[in-house]
Amino acid sequence: xxxxxGLLARRELRAHLVMPATYVGVAAFVLLNGISFCSYLADNDxxxxxxKGFCDSSQFLVLLLAALLTMRSLAEERSxxxxxxxxxxxxxxxxxxxAKYLASLCVLTVALLxxxxxxxxxxxxxxxxxxxxxxxxSGIFLLGAAAVAxxxxxxxxxxxxxxxxxxxxVISFGLWFLxxxxxxxxxxxxxxxxxxxxxxxxxxxxxxxxDTRAILHYFSVLAIFLFLATRSIxxxxxx
Amino acid sequence: xxxxxxxxxRFGDVEAVSNISFSCGTSEVVGFLGPNGxxxxxxxxxxxxxxxxxxxxxxxAGVDILDRSLEARRLIGYLPETVPLYAEMTVLGYLxxxxxxxxxxxxxxxxxxxxxxxxxxxxxxxxxxxxxLSKGFRQRVGLAQAIVHDPRVLVLxxxxxxxxxxxxxxxxxxxxxxxxxxxxxxxxxxxxxVSELCERVIIINSGQIVAEDSIENLLAAATNxxxxxxxxxxxxxxxxxxxxxxxxxxxxxxxxxxxIVRYSGGQVTxxxxxASLVENGFELxxxxxxxxxxxxxxxxxxxxxEDNEQR
Numbered sequence: 077x078x079x080x081x082g083l084l085a086r087r088e089l090r091a092h093l094v095m096p097a098t099y100v101g102v103a104a105f106v107l108l109n110g111i112s113f114c115s116y117l118a119d120n121d122x123x124x125x126x127x128k129g130f131c132d133s134s135q136f137l138v139l140l141l142a143a144l145l146t147m148r149s150l151a152e153e154r155s156x157x158x159x160x161x162x163x164x165x166x167x168x169x170x171x172x173x174x175a176k177y178l179a180s181l182c183v184l185t186v187a188l189l190x191x192x193x194x195x196x197x198x199x200x201x202x203x204x205x206x207x208x209x210x211x212x213x214s215g216i217f218l219l220g221a222a223a224v225a226x227x228x229x230x231x232x233x234x235x236x237x238x239x240x241x242x243x244x245x246v247i248s249f250g251l252w253f254l255x256x257x258x259x260x261x262x263x264x265x266x267x268x269x270x271x272x273x274x275x276x277x278x279x280x281x282x283x284x285x286x287d288t289r290a291i292l293h294y295f296s297v298l299a300i301f302l303f304l305a306t307r308s309i310x311x312x313x314x315x
Numbered sequence: 316x317x318x319x320x321x322x323x324x325r326f327g328d329v330e331a332v333s334n335i336s337f338s339c340g341t342s343e344v345v346g347f348l349g350p351n352g353x354x355x356x357x358x359x360x361x362x363x364x365x366x367x368x369x370x371x372x373x374x375x376a377g378v379d380i381l382d383r384s385l386e387a388r389r390l391i392g393y394l395p396e397t398v399p400l401y402a403e404m405t406v407l408g409y410l411x412x413x414x415x416x417x418x419x420x421x422x423x424x425x426x427x428x429x430x431x432x433x434x435x436x437x438x439x440x441x442x443x444x445x446x447x448l449s450k451g452f453r454q455r456v457g458l459a460q461a462i463v464h465d466p467r468v469l470v471l472x473x474x475x476x477x478x479x480x481x482x483x484x485x486x487x488x489x490x491x492x493x494x495x496x497x498x499x500x501x502x503x504x505x506x507x508x509v510s511e512l513c514e515r516v517i518i519i520n521s522g523q524i525v526a527e528d529s530i531e532n533l534l535a536a537a538t539n540x541x542x543x544x545x546x547x548x549x550x551x552x553x554x555x556x557x558x559x560x561x562x563x564x565x566x567x568x569x570x571x572x573x574x575i576v577r578y579s580g581g582q583v584t585x586x587x588x589x590a591s592l593v594e595n596g597f598e599l600x601x602x603x604x605x606x607x608x609x610x611x612x613x614x615x616x617x618x619x620x621e622d623n624e625q626r
Contacts (some may be wrong), residue, residue: 083415087401094403157397161460164363164395165416166388313367315326 080167081175088179101144102187109134113194125202131212131282138220143244146227149176151240169309177228184220208284215281218294223248225301232305316341316498322371324357331357333522344494346509346516347502354522355502359472363393375468392466396473398457402446410463417464435459451482469499475508510609520617533612546573549597561587
């Protein structure tokens with residue numbers, strides 16, 4: 077990565093690496109997913125050599141990890157005064173947002189890569205189906221990528237980190253569970269909510285199906301929230 | 316170098332800056348003075364492109380800060396009121412980062428950072444984490460980031476706030492040096508700093524410019540309404556009652572063992588005061604001219620603007 081976005085993303089990444097919260101978050105993510113992964117295998121007497129246990133937990137844990145990793149990205153700049161420095165530097169607002177996004181996504185990717193230890197175990201001791209494992213990881217990654225964008229947007233709005241994490245969690249989980257409340261609304265609104273919901277395509281990934289519409293869906297969510305984060309910063313210049 | 320034309324900023328119902336215009340030339344150090352909430356920081360934020368003005372324009376070296384924002388921002392070095400630092404970075408890492416962000420090429424960034432650190436007295440502290448530095452050194456790092464890309468225009472918001480007198484002297488020396496070949500706009504509450512550094516000051520109050528001139532001219536203009544001080548002996552109540560009635564008497568107060576009367580109306584007032592002294596049998600011990608300083612000019616200008624507003 078070169079240029080100002082790369083420069084900013086690298087600084088952001090270094091800031092992640094000196095934060096204890098990063099290590100605690102990543103460790104908790106791997107540990108909790110590991111417990112879920114093992115429990116599923118044990119519950120099925122080790123007959124089903126899939127990463128279903130991991131998928132069950134990681135779909136929620138990845139939303140929490142994204143909220144944790146992004147909470148300080150812009151909120152801290154605002155509270156420490158470096159916000160003013162950043163937004164008077166010769167860099168576009170969108171470039172700042174993108175750099176922050178890429179740095180957090182990078183840490184989230186590392187956390188996901190650490191969990192590849194689980195399929196390695198399956199391949200060592202059993203004969204799992206390779207395809208669904210790859211598609212499941214793609215699904216979790218895309219879900220995480222969308223959640224990181226939600227987190228960056230929340231951090232651009234919130235005055236402090238705790239508020240940013242809370243807002244990010246509420247929006248991410250809200251978008252996830254949107255599909256669960258379809259019965260409470262009329263059919264057309266219910267269908268719309270289901271279509272927007274982050275949950276909608278996830279099961280396909282776990283089953284081993286990669287649908288272009290699913291990829292487009294997650295990319296749309298992340299693009300919308302990065303756009304909103306940029307607009308939120310821009311609107312601050314008028315207030 | 317800095318041109319401000321009809322700049323206004325409104326926050327909701329409050330007009331923080333109202334239609335101000337001024338300009339600062341090359342190699343000029345200009346002081347930007349005003350009480351808290353006068354609109355200094357808002358104006359500086361508009362010049363540096365942080366805030367979008369409600370109306371008006373600001374140009375830096377002929378480049379409009381809104382139309383060609385990135386280009387204009389590259390020409391500015393800015394030290395905000397809250398020194399913007401990343402505590403987890405070393406001084407070297409931070410200055411490198413800021414230089415590259417402002418477009419200094421990788422080829423010369425090392426040399427630029429070294430020169431800047433030298434200039435700001437930070438050479439011995441390059442490897443120290445910013446979080447471990449004292450407030451004075453942090454202020455220096457803040458100033459160093461503003462000049463690391465060798466900008467043509469420097470905008471410094473309270474560059475001497477919270478540092479000790481020795482560091483203030485060093486900062487003044489540095490700003491003087493920097494002002495030799497670039498435009499510097501400084502806001503400060505510390506008036507001696509401004510009066511020593513700046514050839515010209517702009518005084519702003521309630522979002523409007525109340526005076527803009529060289530310090531020499533401002534003092535000369537103010538001397539026309541020179542203040543005097545008399546030491547008087549007499550019964551407190553009578554002294555106050557009789558003298559406060561005289562037009563242009565600013566204040567009458569007791570400072571043991573005498574009463575002090577301050578007035579600024581010139582010969583006519585003096586005659587009236589003397590008449591009152593004779594009439595009441597008070598004793599006049601001493602009379603002196605109060606030397607006019609920038610602070611008095613500042614207070615008088617900002618106060619009269621407030622009085623006008625109240626009327």
